[in-house]
Amino acid sequence: MPDATTVRGGRIRALLPAPGAPRALAVSTLVGQTGGGLFLPVSALFFTRSVGLAPSQVGVGLAVAGLIGLAAAVPIGRIADRFGPRGTYAVTLLGQAAATASFALVHSLWAFILTNTVAALAQRGGNAARGAVIGGVGQGEERVRLRAMLKSVTNTGLSVGTALAALALAADSRSAYLTVVFLNAASYVCAALPLLRVPPVEAAGTGPSAPPRRAVLRDRRYTLVTVLCGITSIHYDVLSLCLPLWIAGHSGAPRWSISAVIMANTVLVVLLQVPFSRGTGEVPAAAAAVRRSGWVLWAGWAVIACTAFATSPALAFVLLVVGMVLHTAGELWHSAGSYGLSYELAPAGSHGEYQGFFSLGRGATAALAPMVVTTVCLADGARWRAVSGWLLLGLVVAAAAAAVPSATRAAARRPEAPLPLPVQESA
Template structure:
């Protein structure tokens, strides 16, 4: 993969994403410690606050995308990043749970606006046949940025002082502001005039698209396999050494960076994207089976199966991401890309909310049968995407259909 796309909007988007996600990595790695050790919140309060903030983000996704269509995606995203940077800096003043809830909810609104505007900005500045390719670049860049931020955040964790955490927060805030300055260089995308008659949020009335969004959101629960279920499974249910957790996480990150652009090839059409979703379900189901089997083996066998399972999982992850981009862009009318991309993001946020409970209950609470049930669920979700896409294309007027879906 090239380090950067060719000069133009795709390169500006990539640079802006890199800057923004370095700040995100800084915050992700140390947020829980800052809120508990420095602010004085309990772990339960932090969990409740993050969950409620995520719910705000889910509810705001489609309206925020609608705002991007009406105001213009560049102005919306720059405004969202400026707001996010200001709110992040405002965390320094948080001293109570109500204040944390207020800042968290406002930040979730800014993040929702950022997500919807990003999709509309890609649709408005990148040619149709390059949109999925560009999203792949941005995802690979996101992994690089978060990894760099996580490493830098380790210094604040090592110091474990309020001064260190405040410096981290101000750096994360500055990253959002700098990303806004980078994205201002993008060409402006004209705002779309609201229809004189009929509903405004048409994405929320598009039943086939909502069905796809739900399937894709539930499929996105697989991200928590690597971050939540697998580490606890390795530590408590296998004979594999604990360092395998770090190794598998590193391998996943590196492979996403190296292979996401390549894995997105062919997903630029509805046909190719639907097939990629089906393959993703199969690969992730295989990963669940391999993870389940690792618990009954000695060290060498457990390590081998965990490694093979992780490779299967990252393969499914790459296909799933590419499929989602291809379908969400392909089914969205050009005049409503913002609200459709916002609605598509709502599915991911929903999956992120449900995943901790679902994957821990099944994989850790039920053990091997739970892993197999998870595998069957992902297999089913992937298999349902092609017929849902066929349903969606059958409801589109002929000019909006790029090609028939035959999968």
């Protein structure tokens, strides 16, 4: 009978990525996201207090860069399919490093827009290439589990980086902010190094037998699944934008509740994303997980909306915790189901292009979400207006999620031409 130490060691190893490519991708993700988490909290202060841009200029620059960046996902995904995703992903990481380091040279709005646009193009394209790398590492359940584990690693890295950023925020000087900028740039370079331990992923190559160009743009059934999953993904914006404003201005909960519930969400995602992803490597189970997420998100938002009627701060906080637990469960099911669908519905040899296209659903929602959630869930006037806004948004999300199973059944039945034998990517 194994002793307690052996059992504990086995449990710890079960939480770690498998040796080889999965572990290398986890290390790459942890390093890169720690750098991103380090820069994220100080970016607005750096560009306004150190560079000298107005807050409105920062908003315009980020919006322009974000919209242009969306256009890079499919083309760079196609490049990854054609020439090999591992090398393409490494190049985009180095592009992010160069663009981030260039922030130190920014002294005008146009320079700000240019550098952020390059960074956004590299980030969006890199996400598509990274998705293709993951698609080549495993199949079905194994692939979804790896993607879920990498999401947990992402949250861990962002949390560590955000905590370290407090040092720069406390110093509040240009030298401190520039240190963060260069550390972030270096993190992308370091994130590219572990990719050397990832085996080359098969590339589709070129020629008449290669997958047709822009095939995903003609795949209406995959497009419908992308749109529906994109609508459901608004829960990310509810958490990051709507919930803090709701707690501060519409509920009786104490202000420190904002940090408490967001931290609880982060911890739960880190611990539970992999368990919630079990079984979603098959299309029916993945679609069912997305459908389930819609109703659970609606229930969580209904509970959060009830904090407007709480008679004491303690009751409001309890309702927030309950609502956040439900919200997090919905987020976990949506992420797991979306991962499975984005891979399993994509033709072999086209994961980069299809992953890039699937990311557009989330990208479009992220662009529209600030206007939607602030108008619907944070409406001025009588209390019932904002509460009904939460309920309405929840119903829209639940309806979109409920339509996913039928949409995936149609997508799974679409005819596909035989794909060519892949060409090995050069090491």
